[in-house]
Amino acid sequence: MTVWALGVAAALAPYSQTQVSNQLSRKLPLDSPQALELRHVKAAFLSYRGRSALRVTDAAQDGGDDVSRIAIVKGTSLQDGFVEVNLSGDTAPDAPANLRGFVGIAFRVNGDGSHYECFYLRPKNGRSEDQLQRNHSAQYISIPGFPWQELRTDSPGKYESYVDLVPGDWTKVKVQFEGASARLYVADSDQPVLLVHDLKQPVDAGAIALWIGPGTIAYFSDLSLSR
Numbered sequence: 001m002t003v004w005a006l007g008v009a010a011a012l013a014p015y016s017q018t019q020v021s022n023q024l025s026r027k028l029p030l031d032s033p034q035a036l037e038l039r040h041v042k043a044a045f046l047s048y049r050g051r052s053a054l055r056v057t058d059a060a061q062d063g064g065d066d067v068s069r070i071a072i073v074k075g076t077s078l079q080d081g082f083v084e085v086n087l088s089g090d091t092a093p094d095a096p097a098n099l100r101g102f103v104g105i106a107f108r109v110n111g112d113g114s115h116y117e118c119f120y121l122r123p124k125n126g127r128s129e130d131q132l133q134r135n136h137s138a139q140y141i142s143i144p145g146f147p148w149q150e151l152r153t154d155s156p157g158k159y160e161s162y163v164d165l166v167p168g169d170w171t172k173v174k175v176q177f178e179g180a181s182a183r184l185y186v187a188d189s190d191q192p193v194l195l196v197h198d199l200k201q202p203v204d205a206g207a208i209a210l211w212i213g214p215g216t217i218a219y220f221s222d223l224s225l226s227r
Contacts, residue, residue: 025226030054070209079205080178081227090167095215100124102213108206126165142200
């Protein structure tokens with residue numbers, strides 16, 4: 001097992017921004033240390049539940065904030081398009097009980113990773129016995145300025161929804177974004193589980209990133225982009 005340290009700087013050689021942008025669809029392997037720029041996470045390539053996968057784990061110092069843990073897929077650039085991936089999320093063994101195994105996809109990520117849009121899942125909420133907690137299974141955030149706390153306070157229920165999830169299981173996710181709108185699809189449903197028609201950041205091309213929250217162990221496989 002190869003573990004990659006924080007801050008990998010090499011480019012994803014087979015996939016330049018021009019090549020990715022000009023392809024109708026492109027699958028991006030997550031099996032090379034050159035593929036990612038890691039921010040406050042650690043990553044390892046291994047086999048998980050029958051798939052070759054990238055494991056991404058929390059490496060933030062002193063707990064960090066809720067939005068700083070991303071693995072940017074180098075060489076990607078999309079303004080409008082689709083991102084598809086199989087992912088899995090759960091909490092680390094030593095994580096506080098209130099954490100939910102946050103895992104998702106960030107898009108339109110700027111050069112230093114400080115601005116992006118994001119859809120993520122909270123797998124431990126999917127089958128909670130608390131209905132209100134179930135309603136917080138899928139989430140949209142926009143960084144900077146619009147973390148989940150602010151969106152939930154200002155617009156309750158508008159930027160999150162229910163979806164059936166099992167911690168640690170593989171879940172197929174597709175994100176579609178165009179202009180100021182985005183849709184999140186889970187499993188093979190032809191209907192989105194979450195719609196956002198007022199994306200908060202300026203509409204611009206940016207990278208794709210694998211996103212996790214605090215105390216999370218996540219796995220990603222079969223990443224593809226299309227436009």
